[in-house]
Amino acid sequence: MIVGGLLAVGSAAGAVVPAPPSQLGLCAACHGKHGKSVVAGVPNLAGQRYAYLINAMHQYRDGRRNVAVMRAALGPLRVSELKALAHWYAAQPLAPSLSGGSH
Ligand code: HEC
Secondary structure: OOHHHHHHHHHHHOOOOOOOOOOHHHHHHHHOOOOOOOOOOOOOOOOOOHHHHHHHHHHHHHOOOOOHHHHHHHOOOOHHHHHHHHHHHHHOOOOOOOOOOOO
């Protein structure tokens, strides 16, 4: 996985483009840095509405959505961190399909 290294570089630069949330690495392994899923069965988050994302995160945390991996991923985070992640993923452009379009 190269995600960790890229994140370290990205958050050091950060003058023009907003820095990715500090906890993004916890999510990028499955959801991708820009919200395009990198694991089969994991939903894309790019371009979803902020309100939808933050609501879903709270549902995993309090068990209304009973998904062990998401509960584990979100459990240690502060609400401010959840919000930063929801804003980040909501701001990403919609993910194109994996097949890319031309053949
Ligand atoms: C181990 C893989 C994994 C990691 C790490 C992970 N997720 Fe997920 N995430 C999933 C899976 C699988 C689902 C779909 C669960 C379901 O069926 O509801 C999901 C669903 C979601 C959803 C709901 C999407 C929707 O369309 O309803 C949100 C929001 C989300 N994750 C945010 C995060 C955030 C933020 C992090 C980092 C703190 C994170 N996830 C880390 C696997 C992961």
